[in-house]
Amino acid sequence: MITPELLWSHVETVRAKAPLVHSITNLVVMNLNANALLALGASPIMAHEPEELPDLMAIASALVLNIGTLDKAWIGSMKVAAREAYKRAVPLVIDPVGAGASRLRTETALALIAEGQPAVIRANASELLALAGGAVNTKGVDSTHTATQARDAARSLALEFRCTVVASGETDLVTNGRETWHLGGGSALMPRITGMGCTCSAIVGAFAAVADPLDAAAAGMAIMKVAAELAAGKASGPGSMQVHFLDALYSLSRADFLGHVKLTRA
Amino acid sequence: MITPELLWSHVETVRAKAPLVHSITNLVVMNLNANALLALGASPIMAHEPEELPDLMAIASALVLNIGTLDKAWIGSMKVAAREAYKRAVPLVIDPVGAGASRLRTETALALIAEGQPAVIRANASELLALAGGAVNTKGVDSTHTATQARDAARSLALEFRCTVVASGETDLVTNGRETWHLGGGSALMPRITGMGCTCSAIVGAFAAVADPLDAAAAGMAIMKVAAELAAGKASGPGSMQVHFLDALYSLSRADFLGHVKLTRA
Amino acid sequence: MITPELLWSHVETVRAKAPLVHSITNLVVMNLNANALLALGASPIMAHEPEELPDLMAIASALVLNIGTLDKAWIGSMKVAAREAYKRAVPLVIDPVGAGASRLRTETALALIAEGQPAVIRANASELLALAGGAVNTKGVDSTHTATQARDAARSLALEFRCTVVASGETDLVTNGRETWHLGGGSALMPRITGMGCTCSAIVGAFAAVADPLDAAAAGMAIMKVAAELAAGKASGPGSMQVHFLDALYSLSRADFLGHVKLTRA
Numbered sequence: 139m140i141t142p143e144l145l146w147s148h149v150e151t152v153r154a155k156a157p158l159v160h161s162i163t164n165l166v167v168m169n170l171n172a173n174a175l176l177a178l179g180a181s182p183i184m185a186h187e188p189e190e191l192p193d194l195m196a197i198a199s200a201l202v203l204n205i206g207t208l209d210k211a212w213i214g215s216m217k218v219a220a221r222e223a224y225k226r227a228v229p230l231v232i233d234p235v236g237a238g239a240s241r242l243r244t245e246t247a248l249a250l251i252a253e254g255q256p257a258v259i260r261a262n263a264s265e266l267l268a269l270a271g272g273a274v275n276t277k278g279v280d281s282t283h284t285a286t287q288a289r290d291a292a293r294s295l296a297l298e299f300r301c302t303v304v305a306s307g308e309t310d311l312v313t314n315g316r317e318t319w320h321l322g323g324g325s326a327l328m329p330r331i332t333g334m335g336c337t338c339s340a341i342v343g344a345f346a347a348v349a350d351p352l353d354a355a356a357a358g359m360a361i362m363k364v365a366a367e368l369a370a371g372k373a374s375g376p377g378s379m380q381v382h383f384l385d386a387l388y389s390l391s392r393a394d395f396l397g398h399v400k401l402t403r404a
Numbered sequence: 405m406i407t408p409e410l411l412w413s414h415v416e417t418v419r420a421k422a423p424l425v426h427s428i429t430n431l432v433v434m435n436l437n438a439n440a441l442l443a444l445g446a447s448p449i450m451a452h453e454p455e456e457l458p459d460l461m462a463i464a465s466a467l468v469l470n471i472g473t474l475d476k477a478w479i480g481s482m483k484v485a486a487r488e489a490y491k492r493a494v495p496l497v498i499d500p501v502g503a504g505a506s507r508l509r510t511e512t513a514l515a516l517i518a519e520g521q522p523a524v525i526r527a528n529a530s531e532l533l534a535l536a537g538g539a540v541n542t543k544g545v546d547s548t549h550t551a552t553q554a555r556d557a558a559r560s561l562a563l564e565f566r567c568t569v570v571a572s573g574e575t576d577l578v579t580n581g582r583e584t585w586h587l588g589g590g591s592a593l594m595p596r597i598t599g600m601g602c603t604c605s606a607i608v609g610a611f612a613a614v615a616d617p618l619d620a621a622a623a624g625m626a627i628m629k630v631a632a633e634l635a636a637g638k639a640s641g642p643g644s645m646q647v648h649f650l651d652a653l654y655s656l657s658r659a660d661f662l663g664h665v666k667l668t669r670a
Numbered sequence: 671m672i673t674p675e676l677l678w679s680h681v682e683t684v685r686a687k688a689p690l691v692h693s694i695t696n697l698v699v700m701n702l703n704a705n706a707l708l709a710l711g712a713s714p715i716m717a718h719e720p721e722e723l724p725d726l727m728a729i730a731s732a733l734v735l736n737i738g739t740l741d742k743a744w745i746g747s748m749k750v751a752a753r754e755a756y757k758r759a760v761p762l763v764i765d766p767v768g769a770g771a772s773r774l775r776t777e778t779a780l781a782l783i784a785e786g787q788p789a790v791i792r793a794n795a796s797e798l799l800a801l802a803g804g805a806v807n808t809k810g811v812d813s814t815h816t817a818t819q820a821r822d823a824a825r826s827l828a829l830e831f832r833c834t835v836v837a838s839g840e841t842d843l844v845t846n847g848r849e850t851w852h853l854g855g856g857s858a859l860m861p862r863i864t865g866m867g868c869t870c871s872a873i874v875g876a877f878a879a880v881a882d883p884l885d886a887a888a889a890g891m892a893i894m895k896v897a898a899e900l901a902a903g904k905a906s907g908p909g910s911m912q913v914h915f916l917d918a919l920y921s922l923s924r925a926d927f928l929g930h931v932k933l934t935r936a
Contacts, residue, residue: 166434166450168698172864177908182864183768184698187741190772197771209453209477211741236449239463240456330654332438332448375651376443384909388862432700432716475719475743502715505729506722596920598704598714641917642709 140319140356142399146392148349148357153179157199157347160228161340162186162216164206164235167333170380171202171340177387178361180344186215195222199347202340203254205246206235206333213246220254229257229346229354233339237261238268251299257351259295260304260339263288270295289404293318302351306338310359311404314352321356322400324363325370327379338362356401364398365390406585406622408665412658414615414623419445423465423613426494427606428452428482430472430501433599436646437606443653444627446610452481461488465613469520470602471512472501479512486520495523495612495620499605503527504534517565523617525561526570526605529554536561555670559584568617572604576625577670580618587622588666590629591636593645604628622667630664631656672851672888674931678924680881680889685711689731689879692760693872694718694748696738696767699865702912703872709919710893712876718747727754731761731879735786736868737778738767745778752786761789761878761886765871769793770800783831789883791827792836792871795820802827821936825850834883838870842891843936846884853888854932856895857902859911870894888933896930897922 158181163171168184175182185194195201201223203216223230232254234247247269251259261269270291288305296303296315305311310321328334342358349357368390369382386394424447429437434450441448451460461467467489469482489496498520500513513535517525527535536557554571562569562581571577576587594600608624615623634656635648652660690713695703700716707714717726727733733755735748755762764786766779779801783791793801802823820837828835828847837843842853860866874890881889900922901914918926 164450165431165697166438169435169701169864172698173908173912176862176864183771184696184739185768185772186739187774189742190740190774193772193774207450207452208456210455236451239449240451240459242453242456242459330442332435332442373651375654376439377647377650377654380439381647381909381913385905385907388907388909430716431697432704435701473716473718474722476721502717505715506717506725508719508722508725596708598701598708639917641920642705643913643916643920646705647913 140353140401142396142401144353145357145360145399146395148345148353149361149395151348152344155348156181157344158183158197159200159202159340159343159347160185160194160198161202161204161343162212162219163202163204163336166206167336170333171337173384174337174387175340175344177384178341178344186212188215188218191215191218192222195219195226195228198228200229200231200343202231202233202343203250204233204235204336204339205243206336208243208246216250217253220250224254230254231258231260231339231343231346232256233336234259234261234265234269235336237265244268256301257346258302258304258342258355259299260306260342262335263305263307266291266295266303266305302355304342304355304359306335306359310363312352312355312359317352318404319356320402320404321359321363323367323398325366327370327373327376328366330376331380360399360401361387361390363400364395367398368394406619406667408662408667410619411623411626411665412661414611414619415627415661417614418610421614422447423610424449424463425466425468425606425609425613426451426460426464427468427470427609428478428485429468429470429602432472433602436599437603439650440603440653441606441610443650444607444610452478454481454484457481457484458488461485461492461494464494466495466497466609468497468499468606468609469516470499470501470605471509472602474509474512482516483519486516490520496520497524497526497605497609497612498522499602500525500527500531500535501602503531510534522567523612524568524570524608524621525565526572526608528601529571529573532557532561532569532571568621570608570621570625572601572625576629578618578621578625583618584670585622586668586670587625587629589633589664591632593636593639593642594632596642597646626665626667627653627656627661629666630661633664634660672885672933674928674933676885677889677892677931678927680877680885681893681927683880684876687880688713689876690715690729691732691734691872691875691879692717692726692730693734693736693875694744694751695734695736695868698738699868702865703869705916706869706919707872707876709916710873710876718744720747720750723747723751724754727751727758727760732763732875733760734763734765734872734875735782736765736767736871737775738868740775740778748782749785752782756786762786763790763792763871763875763878764788765868766791766793766797766801767868769797776800788833789878790834790836790874790887791831792838792874794867795837795839798823798827798835798837834887836874836887836891838867838891842895844884844887844891849884850936851888852934852936853891853895855899855930857898859902859905859908860898862908863912892931892933893919893922895932896927899930900926
C-alpha cells in the first residue's frame with residue numbers, strides 16, 4: 139500500500155544514499171536533468187561511449203535511457219547500456235520521447251524495452267499509445283492525448299512488459315497493471331519548460347535505485363508535482379519557474395511534501 | 405506595410421496555433437532555444453537522425469538550421485532536413501553561426517542555402533560579409549562589424565538568394581532587398597548570454613510558420629528586442645537577465661509590445 | 671609572488687581583452703560554461719569538427735579540453751585540437767572529468783596531456799589520484815577524496831608534466847610543484863550545480879590567455895570562490911544559486927574581490 143509517508147521515506151533514502159544515476163539522454167535536457175538529480179540529492183553521470191559503459195554500469199545504481207535526440211550511434215550506446223544494466227540488475231527507466239512521431243522512435247523504444255526489461259517506462263499519453271500499437275496522431279514530442287485516454291494502454295503495457303508504467307499529464311497515472319495510482323497537483327507552467335517530462339524520468343531513476351518500481355515511479359512523480367506546485371506559487375513565467383523548481387526540489391521538507399502531495403488510488 | 409499592430413497580430417497567431425518548429429541547432433543553445441520557443445507559445449522539436457527526418461518534416465511547420473557546432477555527420481543531417489523541408493514547402497530559417505571563422509562554416513552555410521532556399525537568413529554582420537564573399541576579419545562567433553556596415557551585404561544577399569535577411573546587432577536590420585526595416589531597443593546584456601542570436605533565429609522560425617518571410621523576421625526580431633528590454637529593467641546581470649527574458653517572452657501583453665517596439669523603415 | 675591585487679589585475683585584463691577561449695567540452699555543461707565565460711568578459715567558442723580546428727586554433731587565445739562526455743569521435747577532435755594548440759603555443763587547460771571511473775577516461779586524459787603539454791590541469795582529488803596511477807575508488811564524476819589527500823598527487827603531477835595542477839575541493843589547491851597556494855571560501859551549494867568544476871576549468875582557460883599558468887589557475891579558482899560566496903548569500907537553493915553566480919561573475923568589483931578572496935600560501 140502506497141502512502142504519502144512511504145513516498146517521503148524514499149525521498150529521505152535518496153538524500154541519504156545519493157545513488158549514482160547514469161543517464162543516456164537527449165542533448166536538450168542534459169543540463170536540467172543533471173541539476174534536478176543534484177537538487178534531489180542523487181549523483182548524476184552522463185556518458186555514452188560503448189567502450190566505457192561496462193566500467194560505468196558496474197558502479198551505477200540506476201540507468202535512465204531517453205531517446206529524445208536519438209541517432210544511430212547513440213541508439214547503439216543505449217543498447218549496450220541496457221544490456222550491461224540488465225546483466226548487473228541495475229534498474230532501468232526508459233523514456234520513449236516522441237514514440238509515434240517517427241517509425242524509428244517507436245521501434246527503438248520497443249527494442250530498448252526488449253533488451254533492457256525496464257523497471258519503469260515513463261511517457262506521455264501519445265507515446266504510450268504508439269508503443270501499444272494504436273493509431274496515433276502525434277504532434278512532435280508533445281502529447282495530443284489525455285492521461286485518461288492512455289490508461290488502458292498503460293495498464294496493458296505494464297502487464298505485457300512486466301514493469302511499471304507512468305502516463306504523465308495533468309494528472310499522472312502510475313500502474314503496474316494490477317494496481318493504479320494517480321498524482322494530481324503540479325502546475326500548468328510545467329509543459330512550458332523544455333524537458334520537464336524527461337526530468338520526471340530522471341527523478342524516477344533516482345528512486346528506482348532505492349525502491350521497488352511502483353513505489354519509485356509514484357515517489358518520483360509525486361515530488362515533481364509537489365516541487366512544481368511550490369515553484370509555481372513564486373514564479374512569474376517559465377524562466378523563474380525553472381529556478382524555483384530546482385530550489386524547491388532541494389529544500390523540500392517533510393511538511394511541504396505531505397501538505398501538498400495529491401495521491402489517490404484509481 | 406509592416407506596422408507594430410501587424411507584428412503583434414503574428415504573436416497572437418503563434419500563441420493560438422503553437423506551430424511545430426523543428427531545429428537542428430548547436431549543442432550550446434538547444435536548451436535555451438527550446439525554452440524560448442515554449443515561452444513564446446510555439447512547440448519545439450530537435451532531432452537530427454537522417455532516417456527519421458522525412459517523418460518529422462511531414463509534421464513540421466518550420467525548420468531552423470544553425471551550424472554553431474557543425475560536424476560532418478550533422479552537416480549531412482542538415483542537408484537532408486533542408487531537402488525534405490524544401491520538398492514540402494516547410495519554411496526554412498538558416499543561422500550561419502561563425503561563417504567566416506572557418507572555411508568549412510562559410511561553405512556549409514552556402515551549401516545549405518543552395519539546398520534549402522531559405523525564407524530567412526539571420527546572422528551578425530561579420531557572418532553576412534563572409535557569405536557575401538567580402539574580406540572578413542572575424543573573432544570566433546562574435547561579430548566585429550556593425551549592422552550598418554552589413555547593410556549592403558544583407559541587401560545583396562537577399563536579392564541573390566530571394567529571401568529575407570536579418571543582420572542583427574545593436575539595431576537589427578531586416579530586408580528582402582527591396583524593403584528594409586530597423587528594430588531598435590533591446591539591451592546591452594543580450595550579447596552577454598550565450599545563444600541569444602541563435603534564439604532570434606529560433607523565434608523567427610516560429611513566425612515563419614505563420615507569416616511571410618519579411619513579416620516573420622520583423623516580428624521575431626521585434627519580440628526579442630522588446631522582451632530583452634523589459635527583462636533588462638529587472639536584471640542584475642546575465643544570469644537573472646536570462647530568467648526574466650523567458651518570463652517576459654511568456655507574459656508579454658499587447659500594451660507592453662506596442663509600448664516598447666521600435667520599428668522604423670530605412 | 672601571488673597577491674590578491676595581482677589576481678584582480680588579471681580579472682581586469684580579461685575584461686579588457688575579452689580573449690577568445692575555445693572549448694571542446696562535455697554536452698552537459700556547454701551552456702553554463704559559455705555563459706560563465708561571457709559573464710567574466712571572455713569570448714567563448716565551442717567547435718569540434720577536426721577539419722576546421724586548424725582555422726579556429728589560429729584565432730584562439732586559449733583551449734580548454736574536457737572529457738566529461740567523451741566518445742571515440744570527440745577524443746579524435748580533442749587530440750587534433752591539442753596538437754594544433756601546441757603548434758601555435760595556445761595555452762591549454764585540461765579537465766580530466768571522471769578519470770579513474772573508466773579505463774578509457776584515465777587513458778584519454780593522459781594521452782591528451784602527452785599530446786598537448788597543458789599549461790594547467792584542473793581536476794578533483796579522485797581524478798588526480800587516478801592520473802597519478804594510485805589506487806582509486808571513484809563514484810562516477812564526483813570526488814571521494816579530499817584536496818588534502820590529493821596534495822602529493824597534484825605536486826608530483828605538476829613536476830612530471832611541467833604544468834600547473836589544480837585540485838579543487840572545499841579548499842582549492844594550486845601548485846606548479848614548487849609553489850603551492852590555497853583558495854578558501856566558496857559555498858557548499860557549488861557541488862549541487864552540475865558542471866561547476868568544469869566551469870572552473872573554463873574560467874582558468876580565460877586567465878591562461880592573459881597570464882602565466884600558476885597565476886591563471888589561482889585567478890580562476892579565486893574568482894570562482896568569490897562569485898560563489900557572494901551568490902550563496904542571496905540564493906535559496908541550487909536554481910537561484912546558478913543565476914546569482916553568473917550575475918556575481920559579471921558585476922564583481924575590485925572591493926568585492928579583495929574583500930572576499932581567501933588566498934594563502936601552503
